[in-house]
Amino acid sequence: MLARINKRFPTFFDDLIGREFMPDFFEADGFKSLPAVNIIEGDDNYTIEVAAPGLEKKDFHIELENNCLTISSEKEQKSEETNEKFARKEFSYSSFRRSFTLPETVNNEKIQANYKDGILYVKVPKKEEAKVKPARQIAIS
Secondary structure (H helix, E strand, O other): OOOHHHHHHHHHHHHHHHOOHHHHHHEEEEOOOOOEEEEOOOEEEEEEOOOOOOOOOOEEEEEEEEEEEEEEEEEEEEEEEEEEOEEEEEEEEEEEEEEEOOOOOOOOOOOEEEEEEEEEEEEEEEHHHOOOOOOOOOOOO
């Protein structure tokens, strides 16, 4: 019975979530790793936090096209060790790509990003008319 469930689970997952919903999460040979992301809405902006330890600022590429913000990274590491009896080369390659559709209420011209302590922070400011206004009293005439 467990074998039957295991065979059906990928199909169930594909049907439930769907490759169209999360196309960057699927590859032909299975799942690939995606960094964890937090999206925080504040009064004046949205903050996207991408957990990407081990990367450097230069490893990221952030692009905005048609209200779609795409954060991607590619990193290749090579190491080589040689002594009298052997030679060893190791390569590792990692990449990811995450896309976010931004609401019409954001100011695309003022998006900022910084990377600190393994986390990429992308601040997406809201337009003035979309910011939360404090409560005010209305006089009765």
